[in-house]
Amino acid sequence: MSKELIHLNNISKSFDGQMVLDELNLTIHENEFVTLLGPSGCGKTTTLRILGGFATPDTGSVVFDGQDITKLPPNLRPLNTVFQKYALFTHMNIAENIAFGLKIRKKSKDYIADKIRYALKLVNLEGYENRMPDSLSGGQQQRIAIARAIVNEPRVLLLDEPLGALDLKLRQEMQYELIRMKNELGITFVYVTHDQEEALTMSDTIVVMNQGYIQQIGSPESIYNEPENAFVADFIGDSNIISATMIEDKLVSILGTRFACVDTGFGHNKPVDVVIRPEDVELVAPTEGILTGVVSHLIFKGVHYEMEVMAGGFEWLVHSTALHPVGEKVGIRVDPYNIQIMNKPESEDEEAVAVDI
Amino acid sequence: MTSKRKWLSAPYTLWSLVFIIIPLCMIFYYGLTDKTGAFTLENITAIATAEHARALRLSILLSLISTLICFLLAYPLAMILANMKVSQHSFIILIFILPMWMNFLLRTLAWQTLLEKSGVINSILTFLHLPNINIINTPYAIILGMVYNFLPFMVLPLYNALSKIDENVVNAARDLGADNLHTFFRIILPLSVPGIISGISMVFVPALTTFVISSLLGGSKILLIGNVIDQEFTQASNWHLGSGLSIVLMLFIILNMIASAVFDKEGEGSML
Helix, strand or coil: CCCEEEEEEEEEEEEEEEEEEEEEEEEEEEEEEEECCCCCCCHHHHHHHHHHCCCCEEEEEEEEEEEECCCHHHHHHHEECCCCCCCCCCCCCCCHHHHHHHHHHCCCHHHHHHHHHHHHHHHHHCCCCCCCHHHHHHHHHHHHHHHHHHCCCEEEEEEEECCCCHHHHHHHHHHHEEEEEEEHHEEEEEEEEECCCHHHHHHEEEEEEEEEEEEEEECCHHHHHHCCCCCHHHCCCCCEEEEEEEECCEEEECCCEEEECCCCCCCCCCEEEEEEEEEEEEEECCCCCCCCEEEEEEEEEECEEEEEEEEEEEECCCCCCCCCCCEEEEEEEEEEHHHHEEEEECCCCCCCCCCCC | CCCHHHCCHHHHHHHHHHHHHHHHHHHHHHEEEECCCEEHHHHHHHCCCCHHHHHHHHHHHHHHHHHHHHHHHHHHHHHHHHCHHHHHHHHHHHHHHHHHHHHHEEEEEEECCCHHCCHHHHHHHHHCCCCCCCCCCCCHHHHHHHHHHHHHHHHHHHHHHHCCHHHHHHHHHCCCCCCCCHHHHHHHHHHCCHHHHHHHHHHHHHHHHHCHHHHHHCCCCCCCCHHHHHHHCCCCCCCHHHHHHHHHHHHHHHHHHHHHHHHHCCHHHHHC
């Protein structure tokens, strides 16, 4: 992997006695698209604000390229931020908005004019120089906010839920745009979102956060396919999370039935959680399944059918392109490598466990 | 339906007719006629006579100074208030609004008592062996009275405008490399212009037209245009001249209203 650029070391932060971040450690590499993903209140925005310099951690340090920047004010940091709801300067036109940072750095007129043209081209809004921010749509304003940040050639671009206010179609479009821009600019993106689909689509690395702790760090594939705990499994995509017992290596008892799996090292007869993605549950003829059950709900979702199958006392969520009407008896099969075994949390309400990385 | 609802506005229509429209028409009638009832512009042009022009100039000067002082006092305060949490600032806003609940005349009379040659302030100063201040019956006392009375009208629109500025817009400026000074002059100040305009007109207009503050704190020597008009109506019983001068004063108010309408599209001043 490329060079390490940012280190967050033992960052803790509390507001009004409420712990928001607890001993957070995170390393961000050069040219990485990192997404901080989690539900609201998980500390992802606070982490971004600490990176941008808008919040100071109670303890811990922020090290950027070997230099401690924990106490550096935002205007002296080599990062730029794209804010939620754009935060454009409504009293300036688009060109003045984009030129703001460059004028402060006392760049020449020609340089600024070049940069404005380049930035507007990059965000596909050529010819918008003299428009006012209020006359632009949400998506266009968002692009201007990005343009305004990137003309300063930051080494890292921080994005705080930048697509949150856009409608679905525009959001998907902008996701591709952001990936393209990142590749074109060759800089690091740190992206905050609560939208797991957004995170899976764009990121090189996803950092799943909950209640101030990092739950898992990994590529979109590993986060989706090998969630480390029930929170991650539940938060990323739909899933069947079932209490089970690990009988021995590569053998797990789910709902009283033995399933072959590929995980090892959990010990003998150990209580665990298993995650099975709904698309990994195969519905077959009752005689061919490991478990048998009855379809209890059916919804057409476009690409696939979403079914619920009552089997072994558990309501299985199943995605399949084949239709099985409500009331049909079916067999359930799961391929061994589609069963993901996770350690149980210490107690029921200890959902947010600190994960050692 | 519609015609029934229209009746609901009847009391207001009647009110405006009796207390706004008719008096305004009377002002224009008196202002544009002489004692015989013949049309004349003399009452308007009378503003150019030395005595009236001096009163108008002094009114404008004192109002401008008071407005400026109000602005300089109110802006930092409004900024502090806007940056406070709601629970903290409501008390301070209350302190500022509280005097407004008391009668305007009483407040001004209180200052007269305070500022008198042997008044409260000077008694305390004498007791402390400090030099007395003698500003009663001078323009300084009038300015003091104006600033004291009209300061809340400056604070509130400024506070409204400043608290509407998105925190992230300020953060964005900082993020793009602006230091505190730059952020203030390039972002905060321009974005608060509607509040500034509204605050200025809400202080300047009443200051320009006041005759109570000047007669209570300025003695009988200092005549503002408000006092001149007051005297024409109450002492000289020359309604024609009084109305004519009022029309001139109205012109200034209308200019001010146009300026606020142009700059204050958000209606920062409308909460008062």
